[in-house]
Amino acid sequence: MTDLISSTPSLAMTAIHPDPAFPRFHPRPAQGWINDPNGVSYINGRYHVFFQYNPESARHHRIHWGHVSSPDLVTWDEHPVALRPQDGGPDEYGCWTGVVTDDGGVPTAAYSGVTSGHGHSQVVISRGSADLVTWEQIGHVAASMPADPLVTAVRDPFLFRFNGKRYAMQGAGLANGHAALLLYSVEDMSSWKYEGIWLTTENPVAASHTPAEIWECPQLVRVPSDGDAEDGGETWVMMFSLWLSGDDHEHANGVGHLIGSLTEDPQTGLPIFTPRSGGSSDLGRDFYAPQIVQLESPTAGPKALLWGWANEGPGRDGRRGRTQEEIDAAGWAGVLTHPRVLSVEKGELVVSPAPEVEAYRGPLLAEGAAGTVSVPAFAEALISGASGEVQLVLASGTERQVVFTGQMSRGEELRIFVDASLVEVYRTGSVATTLRAYPAPGEEWILELPEGAAASVWELRLPE
Template sequence: MDTAAQHPDPAFPHFHPRPAKGWINDPNGLCYTDGRFHVFFQYNPASARHQRICWGHLSSPDLVRWDEEPVALRPQPGGPDALGCWSGVVTHDDGVPTAVYSGVDTEGSHSRVVLARADAVLRSWTQEGHVAAEIPPDPQVTAVRDPFLFHFQGRRFALQGAGLASGHAAVLLYSVDDVRRWTYEGIWFSTEDHLAARHLPAEIWECPQLVRVPDSSGAETWLLMASLWLAADHHDHPNGVGYLLGSLAPNGAGLPVFTPAAGGKADLGPAFYAPQILALDDRALLWGWSAELEDGEGSPGRSPEEIDDAGWAGILTFPRQLSVHGGVLAVEPAAELRAYRGARLHRGAAGTLAVPPEAEIRVSGGEGTLRLVLNSAGQRRTVFADAVAGGDELRIFIDASIVEVYRHGSVPTTLRAYPGPGEDWQLELPQGAAADVWELQHPGRS
């Protein structure tokens, strides 16, 4: 997939795959089947606006070379998803790939859990409008969305994000012994818990995830992650994404009980939301959504009119690998991304370095403040700045208008920036720091 090579917009990403046109947001339906990774996503192929949401589809054998697949799901007139096929997951039901997603049919209505079936290669989908779960008949539950499936002690369960009449954000629990008929088990966990209130402050938890993650201590650690929705949000989501680490144990009825032990932010930047996690046998991978930056004082972005003119909006992050070290979440770029390294432009360099518009940077050592800036005739615009200490190691990816900064042993920072005419990227290193810089290149190209 190489939509960027001929794309007229210099802000369009070359290495983060997405269709050449249209709006995208949340990654959905992550799965690995028959040697291919599949990433679905919220998609409006008709315009760069958040309307008539479908499921777009990308697939890859190696997380580096991506193919754009046919649109998977579309709103069905008269169906439970008539106003949009919203976020969800893909599972296998008796060997049949099955999308489990939120459908909305009328303005202001509650979402319902809707099913759709696919062929073996996930390219042809059948939408019969089967509803597996309605909004629960629980007066405490005022909003519900974004189903997520998980297995615990040989049984399949589901979560949905929710908002409660009390003002708390929550996740609801379902037993899913039959994927076509869910059993509501109640409000499972909420911001009434003090650690949840601290690390996941929101009015509704969106896109809840519950997966086991590798822990260097050998403990069986579960990660609960949620996107933190507030009523005032408009695609900016200032509270971002939070996580809790903890344990699962069965109660007397065999239902899982989550006990949190620690938490934090899943990303420290302003341009990361609605991630989804793919739990594999040997690792857990995450993709997130990076929205376009709106033009504002101190943060030059794009107006709605400029986005319309560009014809596209939204980027999915690079795949990120999750683990736990010392009781905290550690997020690294997937190892496969090293295949994007082309010519090495700097090796062990110091001072101020010129950086190309598609680059990987590795920084080690030093004491002081590191800055990534856009420079034009001496006018500097700081995109990222942070303190580094002697033992720190950072990896920074720049791809046109998206910047991902990974700090070893911690969580990333995702940013958006739109270089203007005559603006070039520069890296300003503190005393004692050294950097390697590679130009990004698609494998197989010279």
């Protein structure tokens, strides 16, 4: 596959993709495999989303970093491949999960580099141009595997700031079977100081809400909370992808989060994270490896935006999937979710679609619709008004497959996005549900509403 020039509009390309299951409103290259969002950042007036990418096939192999960017979270440009495995380098087997930060005016990527299929990862540093399109890969290693026999696996660096200092953490697995976080001080991006094991599933709150053998893709951000004003503190959300041995893009434990506080250790000066609650970060079986970008506003305070990965694969929970042969024939695999806004309300994580995605609303097809409602292949539906069960199904004649089932309470709203084979469901005061489903020829999407509920349905359109 030939790299596209930096000005190629990604979403415009998807509108003419030959595969009817290809999403049009979630930017990704027309071909190839993608998984984890990486390097999510807002630099020089643009949002940048990188992602693990195999441009050569629809299989998880020899991972590069793809790259899209947007000034507004609505219109997206696709850029050339950003990072590539370097023969003989510390990332020879792949450029895996990592972040991008502005390091003294220089865009800088820090990511997991691996030298072989069974090798340990190291934190590799690459410097980018001002527009983040061109990257210099010299194989610089900022942190290697800790010399601690208890630490058996390390991956996925993430940067955060606390009390004016920069820190990093990596997910890890320990010889005793616990998942862990490793903490680093990062005064210099080119050389990280290992501070030790920071948190593990020996913590009872973590064990209850984020059980895993390895915590992958760790995230830590400040989020707005309705409790901040009461106690005067700040609310921090820590999120992990919950890896278990035997996972092969199935990820039975999914993604979990912890809600807590950061304080400074009076003896070491290092941050201490104290979790007080937690839960599942998405209720769908097709969501994994999210990345969150921390945004700051002098007037509005902290804001956190999340992107996640929805993979292809065999159907789950009665949904029809795609075989590997079908994925190979289609030539593409994987899609990223809409950007999502995080907050904490009444002590619980709340996940909402970024308000900017309303720009995709096209013609209003139904207003106040009840009972059984037809939904096009690219649509948004807003449901409210009653309690009871809502179902989204794919139907053809008497044949039907249930894609989503959810109970609604009076006063709640459900907001459902259908983008070809990707379904995102957002519930008032809760987390999202991410699902994949593949309409067969002749099938149509149908909403089945409880008595008293009403739906408005919009067809999605690309902005002109």
